[in-house]
Amino acid sequence: MINKLNPDYTDLPGLRIVPSLYTRGDLIASHIDVSVITPYFNTEAFFLETFVAVQAQSLQNWEWIVVDDGSTDEQSVSRLATIAARDARIRVIRQANAGPGAARNTAFRHASGRYVCLLDSDDMFEPTYLEKCVWFLDSNPEFAFCNAYSVVFGDQDFLHAAGFERGKIHLRANVGPPISVIRHAAYADCGGFDESIRFGHEDWDFWLAMAKAGHWGATIQEFLQWYRKRGDGRYEQIMRSGDVNAEFEAAMRKKYESLEHHFPEPVRRHPLPFEDVETRSALSNPLKANTGGRRIMFLLPWMVTGGADRVNLELIEGLTARGHEVTVCATLLADHAWEHQFTRLTPDVFILPNFLHQSDYPRFLAYLIGSRQIDTVLISASTIGYQLLPFLRATCPGVAFVDMCHVEEPHWLNGGHPRFAVGYQDALDLNIVTTGHLADWMQGRGAERERIRVLYTGLQSHQPAEPEALRIRLRAELNIPAEVPVIVFAGRICAQKRPALLAEILRAARDQGLGFHALLIGDGELRPELEALLSQHKLNACVQMLGTVAHQRWLDLLVVADVLLMPSQYEGISIALLEALAAGVVPVVAKVGGQDEIVDPDAGFLIPHGDNELQAYLSALQQLLSDPARLRAMSVHCKVLSASKLSWDKTIDNLQSILNEAHQLRVQQPRLTISPGLGREYATLALEYKRLVEAVDWLWRSKDGRQVASTDVVPIPVNGLTQLWTQVSSTRIGSALLRSRRLRALARWLLDKLEARQQSGRKPG
Numbered sequence: 055m056i057n058k059l060n061p062d063y064t065d066l067p068g069l070r071i072v073p074s075l076y077t078r079g080d081l082i083a084s085h086i087d088v089s090v091i092t093p094y095f096n097t098e099a100f101f102l103e104t105f106v107a108v109q110a111q112s113l114q115n116w117e118w119i120v121v122d123d124g125s126t127d128e129q130s131v132s133r134l135a136t137i138a139a140r141d142a143r144i145r146v147i148r149q150a151n152a153g154p155g156a157a158r159n160t161a162f163r164h165a166s167g168r169y170v171c172l173l174d175s176d177d178m179f180e181p182t183y184l185e186k187c188v189w190f191l192d193s194n195p196e197f198a199f200c201n202a203y204s205v206v207f208g209d210q211d212f213l214h215a216a217g218f219e220r221g222k223i224h225l226r227a228n229v230g231p232p233i234s235v236i237r238h239a240a241y242a243d244c245g246g247f248d249e250s251i252r253f254g255h256e257d258w259d260f261w262l263a264m265a266k267a268g269h270w271g272a273t274i275q276e277f278l279q280w281y282r283k284r285g286d287g288r289y290e291q292i293m294r295s296g297d298v299n300a301e302f303e304a305a306m307r308k309k310y311e312s313l314e315h316h317f318p319e320p321v322r323r324h325p326l327p328f329e330d331v332e333t334r335s336a337l338s339n340p341l342k343a344n345t346g347g348r349r350i351m352f353l354l355p356w357m358v359t360g361g362a363d364r365v366n367l368e369l370i371e372g373l374t375a376r377g378h379e380v381t382v383c384a385t386l387l388a389d390h391a392w393e394h395q396f397t398r399l400t401p402d403v404f405i406l407p408n409f410l411h412q413s414d415y416p417r418f419l420a421y422l423i424g425s426r427q428i429d430t431v432l433i434s435a436s437t438i439g440y441q442l443l444p445f446l447r448a449t450c451p452g453v454a455f456v457d458m459c460h461v462e463e464p465h466w467l468n469g470g471h472p473r474f475a476v477g478y479q480d481a482l483d484l485n486i487v488t489t490g491h492l493a494d495w496m497q498g499r500g501a502e503r504e505r506i507r508v509l510y511t512g513l514q515s516h517q518p519a520e521p522e523a524l525r526i527r528l529r530a531e532l533n534i535p536a537e538v539p540v541i542v543f544a545g546r547i548c549a550q551k552r553p554a555l556l557a558e559i560l561r562a563a564r565d566q567g568l569g570f571h572a573l574l575i576g577d578g579e580l581r582p583e584l585e586a587l588l589s590q591h592k593l594n595a596c597v598q599m600l601g602t603v604a605h606q607r608w609l610d611l612l613v614v615a616d617v618l619l620m621p622s623q624y625e626g627i628s629i630a631l632l633e634a635l636a637a638g639v640v641p642v643v644a645k646v647g648g649q650d651e652i653v654d655p656d657a658g659f660l661i662p663h664g665d666n667e668l669q670a671y672l673s674a675l676q677q678l679l680s681d682p683a684r685l686r687a688m689s690v691h692c693k694v695l696s697a698s699k700l701s702w703d704k705t706i707d708n709l710q711s712i713l714n715e716a717h718q719l720r721v722q723q724p725r726l727t728i729s730p731g732l733g734r735e736y737a738t739l740a741l742e743y744k745r746l747v748e749a750v751d752w753l754w755r756s757k758d759g760r761q762v763a764s765t766d767v768v769p770i771p772v773n774g775l776t777q778l779w780t781q782v783s784s785t786r787i788g789s790a791l792l793r794s795r796r797l798r799a800l801a802r803w804l805l806d807k808l809e810a811r812q813q814s815g816r817k818p819g
Contacts, residue, residue: 055276055277055278055393055397055403056277056394058277059391061205061211063205066280067103067178067179067180067280069103069106075341075400075401075402075426076111076114076181076341077342078340079342083340085166085167085168086116086117086166087113087116087169087188087339088113088115088116088117088169088170088188088235089116089117089119089162090108090116090117090118090119090170090184091118091121091158091165091170092118092161092173093123093154093174094122094123094130094157094175095122095124095125095154095175096127096130097130098176099133100176100282101134101137101175102137104173104177107181110181110401111179111184111185112181112185112339112402113188114341115338115339117143117144117165117166117167118141118143118145119145119147119161119164119165120134120138120175121146121147121148121149121158121161122134122147122148122149123152123153123156124149124150124151145164153249153251153256154247154256155246155247155248155249156247156249158172158246159247162242162246165238168238168336169188169191169236170237170238171233171235171236172232172233172235172236173233174232174233174282176284177231177233177279177280178279178280178282179233180276180278180279180280181401182278182401182403183202183278184235185339186274186276186408186409187200187201187202187234187235187274187409188235188337189337189409190274190409190410191235193409193410193411193414194272196321196322196323197271197320198240198264198269199218199235199237199240199270200235201235201274202217202274202275202276202277202278203215203217203273203276203279204230204231204233204277204280205277205280206281207283209284210283211283214230214231215275215277217271217272218230218261218270218272218273219272219273221270221317221319222313225306225307225310225313226303226307227303231257231279233279237269240267244260244263244264244267244269245267246260247259248260258302258306262306262310262313265317266313268318274408275408276393322411323411325411325413325745327742328742329413329738329742329745330413331416331417331445331737331741332413332417333417333420333734334417335417337421337425339421339425341425342427343427344377344378344379346377346378347373347376347377347378348373349378349379349380349381349426349427349428349430350373350380350381350429350713351381351383351422351423351428351430352366352382352383352434353383353419353431353433353436353439354366354384354385354435354436355384355385355386355388355436355437357382357392358389358390358391359391361460361628361629361630364629365460365488367395367396367399368511369705369706371514372705372706372709373706373710374399376710379402380402381404381426382400382404383419384406385415385436385438385439386436387405387407387408406418412741413741415442416442416446416734416737416741419442420445420446420450423446423453424450428450428453429452429453429717430455430456430713431446431450431454431456432456432486433458434457434458434459435460439457440475441474441736441743442736442737442740443482444728444733444737445733445736446733447725448728448732448733449730449733454716455482455483455716456482456485456486456712456713456716457474457482457485457486458486458487458488458509459472459475459626460487460488460489460626461489461625461626461647462492469499472487472492472495472496475496475501476496476500476501479501479502480726483505483716483720484505484506484712484715484716485507486506486507486508486509486712487507487508487509487626488511488627489510489626490648491626492647493506493508505719509709509712510700510708511700511705512632512701512703512705513629513632513633516609516636517636518610518613521613524610524613525613528611528613528614532598534571538571539571539616539617539685540570540572540573540616541571541616541617541618541619541675542572542612542615542617542618542634542639543573543576543620544575544576544630545622546578547574547578547580547584548578549623550623550625551578551621552621552622552623553581553587554584555668556584557584557588558591558668559668559672560572560596560597561591562668562671562672563672563679566672566676568679570679571598572593572598572619573611573615574597574600575601575608575611576601577601585599609637612633612639613637615637616639617642618630618631618634618641618642618643618658620643620644621667621671622644623644625643625644626647626648627648627651628643631652632696632700635653635657635692635695636696636697636700637692639689640685640688641653641657641658641659641692642659642661642671642674642675643659643661644661645660652699654695656688656691659674659677661674
């Protein structure tokens with residue numbers, strides 16, 4: 055998967071060397087899921103890349119029909135014959151030259167798949183493309199075809215983030231390349247390609263013919279398809295010849311003028327109350343098991359910048375290096391900025407809301423477990439992952455289920471995901487926590503301590519080759535004199551990190567005459583407040599806010615830093631703390647969570663919460679910044695401590711042992727058996743909970759570090775508005791309206807007005 059912020063257009067799917075995760079199993083499918091159809095005419099060696107991309111698909115139940123449209127180049131003909139001989143699923147049909155539209159129609163007449171995939175002979179797609187498109191169409195029957203965002207490469211390189219969602223704009227422009235997956239019946243219904251259009255734009259006419267037949271499609275918002283842009287290509291040459299494009303547009307608008315007023319506009323349906331949960335999948339995709347290790351599914355909420363996500367990444371990297379295979383499923387709709395980091399380790403990555411209707415989450419997860427022969431499911435901070443546990447245990451009885459928690463969150467959901475870990479412990483073979491503190495917390499909430507295992511998360515070594523040279527260069531870049539100590543903070547600028555206290559500590563240190571330069575790294579909802587405090591305290595001369603930085607940049611900045619300052623409200627064990635210790639940066643951090651299980655008095659300062667907290671932070675900074683020898687000695691001890699306590703290899707060894715133990719317990723001390731019917735009902739309730747939360751979650755907000763609902767403040771009017779909102783969201787038209795940001799903002803404004811009116815009517819006290 056391409057990095058959207060820093061794309062590498064040379065990382066072609068057809069040129070990658072990746073583990074062979076997708077080998078067909080021994081079972082013979084009763085049907086074909088996808089018929090890939092490709093017109094072929096004197097195609098160069100690029101076709102080898104297309105061949106590799108098709109063979110590497112996660113959905114292996116395909117046939118590939120290649121129509122040689124009268125090729126005259128002997129090498130091209132020979133190349134096609136050689137490739138077809140390597141896979142029995144490839145069929146070659148030869149015909150006299152009639153153009154790409156006619157070649158596709160010929161292929162379609164021989165296609166037996168439930169779906170048809172249009173693929174040109176020099177294009178490619180990501181490994182999960184076919185599987186996601188087929189599941190999208192199975193899950194969203196209102197659409198007749200789908201594709202994905204495109205990586206355009208070759209003579210031009212750019213990301214094309216547009217598609218069928220533009221609807222009627224297709225009357226004036228062909229928005230996307232022809233790579234798409236189409237329902238077999240819809241292709242037949244529209245009459246196929248117009249074979250009289252032989253020199254470009256035949257796909258434009260095809261999509262409008264689809265619209266005229268009442269069909270339209272959707273575009274998955276992931277960069278899954280690669281479209282080769284060639285300066286000497288047939289389409290590009292036509293586009294350079296006079297006013298061909300404008301003439302064709304005029305012809306299309308005349309041919310399909312009825313679409314100006316009757317263009318199909320399907321939308322993804324909104325979940326209905328207590329919607330039925332289907333358990334069977336129409337896909338037939340049995341893959342061979344991993345003979346070199348386990349096959350593990352990670353159930354995550356998202357793939358974003360964060361400490362827990364960094365831990366998941368490094369655990370996956372460690373597991374795959376040991377021969378295990380990993381599937382990743384993210385369950386929340388979000389900006390998954392780190393998706394490319396995960397696909398660097400495994401191509402088997404799925405963001406469920408991008409392509410599934412909500413009611414299909416349970417059967418898709420069960421399908422993946424069966425298709426990949428997954429033996430272990432690890433849940434990390436996914437609420438719906440916990441809630442679907444009874445269903446998954448009922449439908450996948452041979453799987454071991456574990457979870458991993460890092461920190462309790464007292465101001466969110468009465469403890470956050472560790473609360474779910476306690477509540478669902480009877481459906482888990484083992485709980486994994488990253489601190490002994492959290493194990494004690496869970497036991498205090500009623501969890502069985504014997505089923506909890508502590509896994510301290512070590513870190514891979516990222517030491518630069520020439521640290522002193524890097525330190526000098528970065529200090530010059532940041533205008534920090536060589537002799538000035540550097541204090542660093544890293545984390546999300548939110549209530550958990552207490553940015554107001556951070557600013558106050560820095561102000562007090564400056565007022566005490568301590569010389570330092572501070573680098574504040576991160577972003578978040580309280581960043582404007584922190585920036586205002588820094589200005590108010592006149593700290594801008596000695597404090598720099600760097601915002602979000604790449605992980606490698608953060609590691610480089612640790613070479614510059616001397617002290618890590620983090621006055622958090624709560625933590626498990628901060629990943630920033632672990633990375634700072636490894637770099638020899640002395641921590642001055644809050645004594646919360648399990649941080650005292652890592653940091654000893656010779657390696658840093660742990661500051662307890664309390665009335666004298668500010669003075670305690672100031673005292674620690676005075677001892678370090680006024681005594682360079684002590685600072686150096688503690689820095690050395692930090693590195694020794696990290697090497698001895700936080701060994702990366704030991705972390706992966708321990709995780710493997712925990713997973714093995716979970717499998718032993720699954721057999722020797724099995725959890726309560728859940729019937730399929732009861733599991734399905736649990737899944738229905740989980741999805742209903744999700745539907746209701748999404749309908750009203752926008753009403754919640756944070757006040758003074760506590761998550762409270764507006765209904766706590768203005769019970770009568772807001773409860774009425776909430777009930778109305780929930781009822782309206784259950785209808786098709788209402789759900790479409792309520793997805794409007796403007797309408798949500800208007801409702802939020804109305805709530806604020808209601809709250810203000812009620813507050814003004816209250817008497818003091």
